Amino acid sequence: MNEAPYVLVLFYSRHGSISEMAKHIARGVNKITGFEAKIRQVPDVSATTIETTPALPDEGAPYCTLDELANCSGLAIGSPSYFGSMAAPLKHFIDQTTTLWLTGQLIDKPACGFTSASTMHGGQEQCLHSMMTPLIHHGMIWAGLPYRNKELINTTTGGTPYGASHLASSTSENILSEDEKALCEAQGKRIAEISKKLQT
Template sequence: MKILIVYYSTFGNTYKMARLIAEGVKEAGGDPVIRKCPELIPEQVIASRPDMQAGREMQKDIPVVTIDDFKNADGYAFGTPTRFGNVSAQLKNVIDQLGPLWIQRIFEGKPAGVFVSTGTMHGGQESTILTFMTVLLHLGFVIVGVPYSVADLYLTKGGGSPYGPGHVAEAENKREIDENEANICKAFGRRLTEIAKKLKR
């Protein structure tokens, strides 16, 4: 059961979430495939920002997602930092190239969900996931979130909601993913894989 985890991460926080979701996929007997989105920020901007350079270095071994990655998956997790309460341009750019697969109905009946990272508690986690769900519905996906049987939803002081995993990175993007946020990521990976198995049957 192949689960594509495609994400964009400027400073590495969404990437760390992708890795935790991959752990959950493996725990449920799935095969996680982690892929990043192409960068759109100009090189001169990145060159002037040590924090962005560190984020890029952290992800240097992750391949850029391809159309074939999308074709060959049984389930999908889309990860993004929020951009003014909405999805990053980098992930939206990838989504906007999926028209040919949409025409072929590649995604219909397959599970998908969204995970996000924000700088602040109310930085748009839920709005970003909810607005991204309209894209998933257009493509034909079956939407997967995180049910309240995952006890960490009651305990989290950072990110995570029934809509999907979340992380609060704080103002300088340096806050590490805490235990509750990590558990929600793993639970999401497990659930995505389990639902993918059921839908494939």
């Protein structure tokens, strides 16, 4: 039996904000009939060459496989902003996708990004660009957030036209504002809608 079409919600989360955003993006995906969200995370990377991560995470979503990425109909990818760039564990996972690039398995699939930082100008938009770049090399179609989402205009917390974002007041703050929740759900819904249109 063939698996139902899904949007892969793939992320790395250190303090919980990105994990929380992923749940709201998944809610948006699941609003589109015939599509479901598949939430997956990537493991930490070690500063040494010794493998320290267990095969299964202690908590949260399972780790993503390359097959799950290859077979998705759309992708929502998330990372905290580290100095204006995606976190090393997510970059490490993307660096392993050469076989998918060589075989063109992600070409013409829609993708979007989400991020969080602890300051208003903590590099959220640049971080989204850092996730966008390798996906464009894969031939994916980047889908941001249009301004028809009024929360994007009114927000005093996170939210950008490049993708959903969260402003954490401290590194342990993972409570999303109502605007941030709405924008995450709008992003998930949009990526599923585009995925559905591209399949017809």
